[in-house]
Amino acid sequence: MLDLxxxxxxxxxxxxxxxxxxVAVDVAAIVALRDRRSELIQQEDGLRHEQKxxxxxxxxxxxxxxxQRLIARGKELREQISRAEADRKQAEDELRxxxxxxxxxxxxxxxxxxxxxxxxxxxxxxxxxxDFKPLDHVELAAKHDLIDFEAGARVAGSGFYFLxxxxxxxxxxxxxxxxxxxxxKGFVLHTTPDVARDEVLHxxxxxPRGPEAQTYSIADSELSLVATAEITLGGSxxxxxxxxxxxxxRMAGISHCFRTEAGAxxxxxxxxxxxxxxxKVELFAFAAPNxxxxxxxxxxxxxxxxxxxxxxxxxxxxxxxxxxxxxxPAYRKxxxxxxxxxxxxxxxxxxxSNCTDYQARRLGIRCKSPDRKGTExxxxxxxxxxxxxxxxxxxxxxxxxADGSIVLPEALRGWIGKDRIG
RNA sequence: GGAGAGAUGGCUGAGUGGCCGAAAGCGCCGGAUUGCUAAUCCGGUCUAGUGCGUUAAGCGCUAGCGGGGGUUCGAAUCCCCCUCUCUCCGCCA
Numbered sequence: 001m002l003d004l005x006x007x008x009x010x011x012x013x014x015x016x017x018x019x020x021x022x023v024a025v026d027v028a029a030i031v032a033l034r035d036r037r038s039e040l041i042q043q044e045d046g047l048r049h050e051q052k053x054x055x056x057x058x059x060x061x062x063x064x065x066x067x068q069r070l071i072a073r074g075k076e077l078r079e080q081i082s083r084a085e086a087d088r089k090q091a092e093d094e095l096r097x098x099x100x101x102x103x104x105x106x107x108x109x110x111x112x113x114x115x116x117x118x119x120x121x122x123x124x125x126x127x128x129x130x131d132f133k134p135l136d137h138v139e140l141a142a143k144h145d146l147i148d149f150e151a152g153a154r155v156a157g158s159g160f161y162f163l164x165x166x167x168x169x170x171x172x173x174x175x176x177x178x179x180x181x182x183x184x185k186g187f188v189l190h191t192t193p194d195v196a197r198d199e200v201l202h203x204x205x206x207x208p209r210g211p212e213a214q215t216y217s218i219a220d221s222e223l224s225l226v227a228t229a230e231i232t233l234g235g236s237x238x239x240x241x242x243x244x245x246x247x248x249x250r251m252a253g254i255s256h257c258f259r260t261e262a263g264a265x266x267x268x269x270x271x272x273x274x275x276x277x278x279x280k281v282e283l284f285a286f287a288a289p290n291x292x293x294x295x296x297x298x299x300x301x302x303x304x305x306x307x308x309x310x311x312x313x314x315x316x317x318x319x320x321x322x323x324x325x326x327x328x329p330a331y332r333k334x335x336x337x338x339x340x341x342x343x344x345x346x347x348x349x350x351x352x353s354n355c356t357d358y359q360a361r362r363l364g365i366r367c368k369s370p371d372r373k374g375t376e377x378x379x380x381x382x383x384x385x386x387x388x389x390x391x392x393x394x395x396x397x398x399x400x401x402a403d404g405s406i407v408l409p410e411a412l413r414g415w416i417g418k419d420r421i422g
Numbered sequence: 423g424g425a426g427a428g429a430u431g432g433c434u435g436a437g438u439g440g441c442c443g444a445a446a447g448c449g450c451c452g453g454a455u456u457g458c459u460a461a462u463c464c465g466g467u468c469u470a471g472u473g474c475g476u477u478a479a480g481c482g483c484u485a486g487c488g489g490g491g492g493u494u495c496g497a498a499u500c501c502c503c504c505u506c507u508c509u510c511c512g513c514c515a
Contacts, residue, residue: 042473241432
C-alpha cells in the first residue's frame with residue numbers, strides 16, 4: 001500500500017506508473033474520497049470536543065436544572081457522534097479498498113511493459129549440450145523411482161506428489177545447503193509456521209479469500225496455509241517499531257508453500273514445475289527506509305541466490321522483471337531462471353523483490369531514527385534461497401548422464417551420502 | 423480439553439467512573455556540576471489522525487491503557503465476546 005497523501009499529491013506519477021504496470025486505478029476517486037474522509041473527521045472531532053466539554057462541566061455544576069440540561073445535551077451528542085463515526089468508517093473502508101489497488105512505484109531502471117519486455121541482465125554458465133537426447137525430470141524420476149505422482153493424486157489430488165529415495169534426500173540436502181549459505185551471509189535461520197492469519201497474508205500482498213485467492217484458507221478460521229515463508233517472516237514483526245540502528249534485519253525461513261494455482265491450468269503442469277505444495281528456504285530482510293539501503297540489500301540477495309546456483313553448477317540467467325509483471329508490492333524484481341534441459345529452456349527458480357515500504361505500511365512495521373521525529377515505514381525485501389521442486393528439476397535434468405544415471409552436485413553429496421543416482 | 427490469574431508508555435509498576443496520555447522508579451536525550459569515571463541536580467522523553475502554518479519550526483483538536491462491542495452525560499476503571507500470556511490438571515509428538 002502506498003501513502004495516501006503521496007498518492008493524492010502525485011497523481012500524474014501514480015497514473016503513469018499504473019499504466020506502465022497495466023493496472024487500472026481511479027486516482028480521482030481516491031482523491032475525492034480522501035477529501036470526504038477529512039471532512040467527516042473534522043465533523044466528528046468537533047462533536048467529540050463538544051461532548052468532552054459538556055461532560056466535564058457536569059460534576060462541577062451545582063444547579064440541578066442546568067445539570068439535567070447538560071446530560072440531555074450529552075445524550076444528543078452521543079447519538080450524533082455514533083452516526084458521524086459510522087459515516088467516517090464507511091468512507092474509510094471504501095478509501096482503503098481503493099488505495100490497496102494502487103501498486104508500488106517502480107524502479108526507474110526496470111523495463112517498462114508486459115512480460116515480454118523483461119530483460120536478461122546477465123547469464124552464467126552455458127546451457128549444457130548433450131550428445132544424447134536428454135530426458136525431462138518426469139522421465140528421470142520414473143527411471144529412478146524418485147517421485148510418486150499417482151500416490152500424491154490419490155492422497156491429495158492432482159498437483160501433489162511424494163518425493164522418494166534420493167529425491168527425498170535431495171530435498172533435505174538442498175534445504176541444508178541453502179540454509180548454510182544464507183547463514184554465512186548473516187541471515188538468521190528460522191523455521192516458520194506453515195499457516196498465517198489472513199490479515200498477514202493481506203499485508204504481504206496475497207488475497208487469502210475470494211475468487212482470485214492464490215492460497216488455501218482453513219475453514220472456520222482466519223488462517224490460511226502460507227504460499228511462502230515471505231508471509232510468515234514479513235509478518236513476524238507486524239506492528240513493531242524497530243530501532244533503525246538494528247537494521248537491516250536478515251532472516252531466512254524454511255517452510256512448506258501451498259498454492260492453489262487457480263487459473264494456471266494448462267500452464268507447464270507437467271511434473272513438479274507447478275505444484276500445490278513444495279518446500280522452500282526463503283530470504284527476507286527489513287531495511288532502513290531509504291532506497292540506497294534497500295537497493296543495496298536487494299543486490300546482496302540476488303548475489304546470494306546466484307552463489308547458491310553457481311555452487312550447484314547450474315547455468316542460469318538473471319531477469320530484470322518488466323513493470324507489467326511485478327505484482328502489487330514489488331518496486332523491482334530480479335528472477336533467476338535456471339537452464340532446464342528437459343524443457344529446452346530456462347525456467348524460473350528464484351525471485352528477489354525490493355518491496356520498499358509497500359508491505360511495511362500495511363503490516364505496520366516502522367522504525368525510529370534518533371535524528372528525526374515520529375517513525376517511518378521500513379523497507380522489506382524477499383528472495384528465494386531455494387525452492388526445492390524447481391531446483392530439483394534443474395539438478396536432475398542438468399546432471400543426467402548418457403547411461404541414464406544422474407550425478408549429484410558435489411555441494412550436496414555430503415548430505416546425501418552418495419555421488420550419483422543409478 | 424478443564425480450572426484459575428493476568429495483559430497499562432522503551433522497561434518495572436500505580437491507578438477500580440470525571441481533576442488520567444495516565445503517579446513513581448528505571449532507561450534514554452539535553453543541560454548544570456565535576457581532575458577522569460561514578461554520583462548528584464535541572465529539564466525533556468509515546469504513537470496516530472486531523473486542522474492552522476510555506477510541503478518549516480510550531481501550535482490546536484481528536485483518538486489510543488491487548489483487540490472488538492456495550493452501559494454511561496462521561497470508561498484504563500463497569501458489562502459481554504475474542505486473542506494472547508502465566509500457573510495447575512488432563513491429553514499428546
